[in-house]
Amino acid sequence: MSGVKKPVERRLRGEAVPALDVARIRADFPILDQQVYGKPLVYLDNAATTQKPRAVIDAVTRYYEHDNSNVHRGVHALSQRATEEYEGVREKVRAFLNARSVRELVFVRGATEAINLVAATFGRMRVREGGEILLTEMEHHSNIVPWQLLAEQTGAVLKVVPITDSGELVMEEFERLLGPRTRLVAVAHLSNALGTINPVRRIIGLAHAQGVPVLLDGAQAAPHIRVDVQDLDCDFYAFSGHKLYGPTGIGVLYGKEKWLEDMPPYQGGGEMIRQVSFKRSTYSDIPAKFEAGTPNIAGAIGLGAAIDYVQAIGLDAIAAHEHSVLEYALAAAEEVPGMRVVGCARAKASILSFVLERIHPHDIGTILDRQGLAVRVGHHCAMPVMEHYCLPATARASFAVYNTREEVDVLMAGIRKVREVFGQ
Amino acid sequence: MNDLRDLYQEVIFDHNRNPRNCYCMKGANRTAEGFNPLCGDRLTLYLKVEDGKIAEASFQGSGCAISTASASLMTEALKGKSLEEAERLFQAFHGRITRDTGGAAPVDLGKLEVLSGVSEFPTRVKCATLAWHTLNAALEDKGEPVTSE
Structure with missing residues (x-):
């Protein structure tokens, strides 16, 4: 021992x-x-979702009791306050991930939506028939199925890096599978089923040496490992608020500005447009381009409180x-x-x-x-x-x-x- | 812990450790697959039906103690039953476990009563009923795997 x-x-x-x-x-x-069946609760299901500190619960309540309003579109005081709080969280996320700019941070429902967003926009822009997407055997279904859907639509092929019996990636296989047809590498930073921390720095280095962008699924890693997206140099990073002591239904996609600028919108609707006519619509700048519809404002504010809580510790x-x-x-x-x-x-x-x-x-x-x-x-x-x-x-x-x-x-x-x- | 004993009765452990009729049946004329992907429970049910009666019933698969014992006890109970009786037994068992008898008086399930404790554990109902849904599929001759999730 x-x-x-x-x-x-x-x-x-x-x-x-x-x-x-x-x-x-x-x-x-x-x-x-609390007690469950007369025994003190021992909550050990944190990889599924974490519990919420009072500060997060209070932030959500305070928002609904004092500031509830729609963002980005009102001239009145409440809308202004809600907008400031909502956009303030983007800055908190920027500091949390050490992104260059708040323009690189898109609010989404969670890591799953973040990956689907990349598959549906970046994927369709960059992946053609015969192109390859490189995944690993230890991925969560949410970092497999969006790529399968993309492969079905485009004729692309999924390549899978195997794992050893101890639960580590076989890096020789990664190097072998990474080739001229590889269009994207999508890897979990931390495996939810095994707890393996993947050598993402090495993965990114190898992929970038061949000009291949890398998406990291950070759903499990964000609450446990300090993430610096500039230092890692990943192209995309996805995480969920609810595994980071925040509310459900809110998450973040980080994407390098150059990619987000190039990518087509994900969903259409309010918020993501500049001008609409029946002939043609023009889109908002990033990140609003990817945030169609009224966002999860309370969720974002709760996430901000969760990030404050985690950063304080x-x-x-x-x-x-x-x-x-x-x-x-x-x-x-x-x-x-x-x-x-x-x-x-x-x-x-x-x-x-x-x-x-x-x-x-x-x-x-x-x-x-x-x-x-x-x-x-x-x-x-x-x-x-x-x-x-x-x-x-x-x-x-x-x-x-x-x-x-x-x-x-x-x-x-x-x-x-x-x-x-x-x-x- | 007492209610755990209601779920995990000795008979259930016995059937989990030594499942009855657990083999791949040659000459089965009705088979069906059951699969609960969330749990990973999986089984194949084999029936030999002769003159409208179940002459032989067996299963193979892997699952938790509840699903294995349920499949084992079910195959024992099915032997000699007519297809109509098997169908009625499915309804009665399902009603008891899900506490939804549709107003009908509860039927004595005989040896299968040991599984009635499952009704106190809603998350485990699907374990006890997988074999039975598979039976239903075999009786209806459905070609596709069934699930109780």
């Missing part, structure tokens, strides 16, 4: 990240203070804390008979996917649920990953800033209970 913990301690010392006051953080999340401190919880869980898992962790990449964050010998994940999920433990069971919208491991499903505990080692102890006791119920 100590052998597993040491690197974390070294890392903590090396980066001088202050320890988090987790008890205080937990007090910021009203939902955590600091992503490095959050990552270090979560890493120590994950390392503790990985070590504890080794002590549970019949428990096998799926996904043992060297670079890994926040996700503990596992199976138990002769016990189906759904049975695990139900028995843990009755002990107040919320975990996810199933294929995690990554069926190709399940296929790789010849598993129908896994159970997955995923950690966030408010989780503790004590909760890992409750999880492991819960898993032992599952085995006991099954007479093992």
Whole structure:
């Protein structure tokens, strides 16, 4: 056990990240203070969605109680306030991702819509019959299906980089598959099913050397890893607010200005136009060009509060804390008979996917649920990953800033209970 | 934990560990596929129907304890039943598990009663009913895989 913990301690010392006051953080999340089936709630389904701190809930409420109005189109005070708040969040997102300009940030429903937007606009502009889109075996369905739809429409071909049994990309295969026909690389920054942190810097370097743009699916990474889009030099970055302690229904697409300028609009409607006549319409400048219709204003404001919350703690401190919880869980898992962790990449964050010998994940999920433990069971919208491991499903505990080692102890006791119920 | 025992009764563990009639049947004249993609539960049901009666029933597949035990118990219950009786059993079982009997008085399900605890676990109803929806598809001779999700 100590052998597993040491690197974390070294890392903590090396980066001088202050320890988090987790008890205080937990007090910021009203939902955590409850019992489920008479047991204290242990919420370990953060990769599906995170809980919301009071600051986010209050920001949304305050907006509806004081400032609710449509944005960008009113001369009255409320509209002006709503517009300022909404556009203010764009600046917060810019700082969060270190984008060059707010023009590079499009508000969308979530990472899924962000990827669909790129597939429908950039994809159709750039991908022709015989062109290739390079994905990986560990992608979430939302970074597979939009490209499949594009391939069906254009005659393009999907190429898939395989993974090793430890859950890492086979980089030799990536290099081999990256070729003159490759039009786009689309890769998860952090795998939702395995927790693998992909070597995105290297991927981007290799792709750019051949003039191929790269989209990163940051849905899982944004809450756990500090992202600097200029430093990474990715062409697109997609993330969802609700996995970052923000509301559902709001997310962000970052795109390099040169691409966004060239791309055709995604949806047509209000907000995205400059002038409309029945002969021809002209479109707004970026990013408004991609934001047809009244946006999710309250969601954006909630996202702004979530980013403030995360920034106040600091992503490095959050990552270090979560890493120590994950390392503790990985070590504890080794002590549970019949428990096998799926996904043992060297670079890994926040996700503990596992199976138990002769016990189906759904049975695990139900028995843990009755002990107040919320975990996810199933294929995690990554069926190709399940296929790789010849598993129908896994159970997955995923950690966030408010989780503790004590909760890992409750999880492991819960898993032992599952085995006991099954007479093992 | 007591309600967990209502779900996971000993008979269910027994059928999960040692499923009955779990084999690929040669000479089956009705087969159907069941698949719940969200859970990953999957099974193939084989029936040998002779003179309007189910002479033999078997299944193969993989799934949770509830779906495996349900398939195992179902194949046991089906043997010797006429197609009409099998259809009625499907209706009765489905009604009991989903608590929707359409006003009809509950039928005694015999050995299948051990699965009635599933009705207390709404997220697991689809596990218990997968084999039964597959049966329904086999009786109706549907060519496509069915799901209970």
